[in-house]
Amino acid sequence: MPVLDDTHTVLRLHRRITELEAGKEIAIRDIKAVLNVQQKNELDTELATQKILNKKITAKTDEEKKALGWRTIREVRLEVLKRALALAETRELDALKAKQHNAEVRRARIYLEAFKAAIAAGKSSHTAHTWANNELTRAGLSRMDGWVDEDTIERDNAVREIEEAIKRKDITADELEQIELLKAHFEMLGKKQNG
Numbered sequence: 001m002p003v004l005d006d007t008h009t010v011l012r013l014h015r016r017i018t019e020l021e022a023g024k025e026i027a028i029r030d031i032k033a034v035l036n037v038q039q040k041n042e043l044d045t046e047l048a049t050q051k052i053l054n055k056k057i058t059a060k061t062d063e064e065k066k067a068l069g070w071r072t073i074r075e076v077r078l079e080v081l082k083r084a085l086a087l088a089e090t091r092e093l094d095a096l097k098a099k100q101h102n103a104e105v106r107r108a109r110i111y112l113e114a115f116k117a118a119i120a121a122g123k124s125s126h127t128a129h130t131w132a133n134n135e136l137t138r139a140g141l142s143r144m145d146g147w148v149d150e151d152t153i154e155r156d157n158a159v160r161e162i163e164e165a166i167k168r169k170d171i172t173a174d175e176l177e178q179i180e181l182l183k184a185h186f187e188m189l190g191k192k193q194n195g
Helices: 006-021 028-032 037-056 062-067 073-120 125-138 150-170 173-194
Strands: none
Touching: 006 073, 028 037, 037 073, 073 125
């Protein structure tokens, strides 16, 4: 299972809140999975408080129960999740910056270790530089020299072609003809401006 970090928290909290508001039953472990230790303790404390309150309440109507502070388990969970969401949203930018920083540190570390190893093996600095960039490519990171792997470009082009084919299936022949005419028109305008 992939490691989840703070950049995923907001999305996961939104999902759980939406499910609770929709009336779905969610296991407590799934709710606690999106909370930190302090928030889990708050949830447990509030649920325990509600259990005690439920035993002591002698109110007969819902209005009396609400006036005494009685809430359902779902309401307690929603309140804790909404507080966690507010906190996570304030920390999301910092988490993203930290993730980017860690990725850059990893990239630099891989490059420097490969460069040093190549130099230690007696290779020239140009060859060591190429070797270090190849190590970055193997690690799935962008290269220091800015070179882009041709396989990636070919794959991107193939994906674009597949997307275009899917779009064409949904378009009628008349709509396709109109799109072709528009493309030709814009090409003609571009030639007039350049010529």
